[in-house]
Amino acid sequence: MFVYVLQRLLILVVTLAFASIVIFGVLEVLPGDAAQTMLGASATPESVAALAHKLGLDQPFATRYAEWVGGAVRGDLGLSYAYGSPIGPLIWERITVSGPLALLTMAIASAVALTAGVYSAERRGRTGDAAVMAASQFGLAVPNFWFGIVLVLIFAVHWRLFPAGGFPGWSNPWLALKALFLPALALGLVQAAILTRVTRSALLEALNEDFMRTARAKGLSRRAALWRHALPNALPPILTIMGLQFANLVAGAVVVENVFVLPGLGRLIVQSIANRDVLVVEDCVMGLAAFVIALNVLVDLAAAAIDPRLRAGAA
Amino acid sequence: MTLALSAKRSRAGASLRLGALLVALLVGAAALSLVWTPYPPAAMDIPNKLLAPSFAHWLGTDALGRDVASQILAGARVSLLVGVIAVGIGLGFGVALGLLAATAQGFIEDAIMKFCDFTFAFPALLMAILLTATYGPGVINAILAIGIANVPIFAKLTRSAANGVLAREFAMAARASGRGPFAIAFEHVLPNIAPPLIVQATIQFAIAILAEAALSYLGLGAQPPLASWGRMLADAQAWMYVAPRLAIFPGLAVALSVLGLNLLGDGLRDALDPRLRARR
Numbered sequence: 001m002f003v004y005v006l007q008r009l010l011i012l013v014v015t016l017a018f019a020s021i022v023i024f025g026v027l028e029v030l031p032g033d034a035a036q037t038m039l040g041a042s043a044t045p046e047s048v049a050a051l052a053h054k055l056g057l058d059q060p061f062a063t064r065y066a067e068w069v070g071g072a073v074r075g076d077l078g079l080s081y082a083y084g085s086p087i088g089p090l091i092w093e094r095i096t097v098s099g100p101l102a103l104l105t106m107a108i109a110s111a112v113a114l115t116a117g118v119y120s121a122e123r124r125g126r127t128g129d130a131a132v133m134a135a136s137q138f139g140l141a142v143p144n145f146w147f148g149i150v151l152v153l154i155f156a157v158h159w160r161l162f163p164a165g166g167f168p169g170w171s172n173p174w175l176a177l178k179a180l181f182l183p184a185l186a187l188g189l190v191q192a193a194i195l196t197r198v199t200r201s202a203l204l205e206a207l208n209e210d211f212m213r214t215a216r217a218k219g220l221s222r223r224a225a226l227w228r229h230a231l232p233n234a235l236p237p238i239l240t241i242m243g244l245q246f247a248n249l250v251a252g253a254v255v256v257e258n259v260f261v262l263p264g265l266g267r268l269i270v271q272s273i274a275n276r277d278v279l280v281v282e283d284c285v286m287g288l289a290a291f292v293i294a295l296n297v298l299v300d301l302a303a304a305a306i307d308p309r310l311r312a313g314a315a
Numbered sequence: 316m317t318l319a320l321s322a323k324r325s326r327a328g329a330s331l332r333l334g335a336l337l338v339a340l341l342v343g344a345a346a347l348s349l350v351w352t353p354y355p356p357a358a359m360d361i362p363n364k365l366l367a368p369s370f371a372h373w374l375g376t377d378a379l380g381r382d383v384a385s386q387i388l389a390g391a392r393v394s395l396l397v398g399v400i401a402v403g404i405g406l407g408f409g410v411a412l413g414l415l416a417a418t419a420q421g422f423i424e425d426a427i428m429k430f431c432d433f434t435f436a437f438p439a440l441l442m443a444i445l446l447t448a449t450y451g452p453g454v455i456n457a458i459l460a461i462g463i464a465n466v467p468i469f470a471k472l473t474r475s476a477a478n479g480v481l482a483r484e485f486a487m488a489a490r491a492s493g494r495g496p497f498a499i500a501f502e503h504v505l506p507n508i509a510p511p512l513i514v515q516a517t518i519q520f521a522i523a524i525l526a527e528a529a530l531s532y533l534g535l536g537a538q539p540p541l542a543s544w545g546r547m548l549a550d551a552q553a554w555m556y557v558a559p560r561l562a563i564f565p566g567l568a569v570a571l572s573v574l575g576l577n578l579l580g581d582g583l584r585d586a587l588d589p590r591l592r593a594r595r
Binding site: 019149244288 | 432433435439440441444445446449467493525530533551555562565574577578
């Protein structure tokens, strides 16, 4: 296990380094000079050059990259051109919205998927199974931002049960959760659909194993055998897909936050692109990529901890 | 047992038929819009704005008096175009990289697969947002971004399927009889790995349509006056309290197209690969 952990951590560091080079490289060619944008079209070339110098934009690529990575490692994410404030606290403020949104989404999706997946696998080939599978096809096909708009139409415009958008802050946790509920539902639909299918097929695979026959032979009921033996064995693939899906959830959140006008990371990215606030975009995207990469390593480790066969296979 | 099997087979046939029908509708709408739409899709008619569906305007008009039905028909064109080119880019480069990895093996295979793993860790939509933001919004850049995200998916699939074929007797026989690696790749490997590639292509097609809609919704994809389902949804949001139906039709169009492609992919998988059918 120790070697396996070390191996995964090494891959983590290499991937992070590679990701940072790609992100910095891609974004440094962002059209539209940040200094020019900040000062407006009527600015003289001299004042633009002076501001570019002050921001360090006239330094060579390698120098700026080294400063960016060095700063990030020390916890200094730099200054936002548009907001004129340190980026670290700015991002943190947004994470207090996006983080709970992602967690709530995952909680809703996992609850729905585990229930529906187990239900479906228990009734394999029967009407209930077919109904769940058909529903999951619709879940896969509906664009999450459109589902968000439809939820707003039903629960905010028609019934006025939930706010149509915006975020009141965490001073009143009940209102905050209420503001996050519809977005989490919109994001969770696709996740639930995918996870239901994965849960069902992983369970069906486990149900076919020899140990299931043994469990039944020693007198466990079908249901007890399913919960005690099949489900734990089906968990590693489910966890892996959950980890991979988290990456898509993060990207989907960028769009859904715009539907609900939530002041989260996704909106910050889209606004910063419009403002040509390159450094904020770089920091946000790198942060998201790092989170996704680290999460995938964690999932690998968790799967290996649950199922020793995976360790042996990878080492 | 035979009864259960035939029931399952008919269900697979049903998803193939329903999928094919929905995809035919999408292609038909796009083709029709090339020669005829009820009104020019971009033509504004302010006095007739926000009309309810009627005989003159089947799906009503939007806030600028544009005919919604015409825009939906023209929007099918953009969705189809994005899907075809983005999947084409993914297939072209992905299959080439995957075949190269499987044929060359060793360091080259490792390098290509590590590269694919890395791109996988990067959500496709996030990458598309980055690329369109960097090189400017527009339908061409959206297509390129989605296409690039498709490359590693096809590369990985091609490599693993090709490795399976290369280990079979007929591929070894071809090598023993002196055929070069490229000849083997094209004559023996490619025809044998076509079924999973076709199935994956329909799935990526669906994902491309979803991604284009999301990008256009954010204002990073198709720009006016080009009709696009995603942009129609963004426009509709401002009028949600006045004309909620504006937000319904474009979303339905996206959902039905994606559903059709997914069902077609499922049906094709069952039809093309009987082994998978037996295992389900």
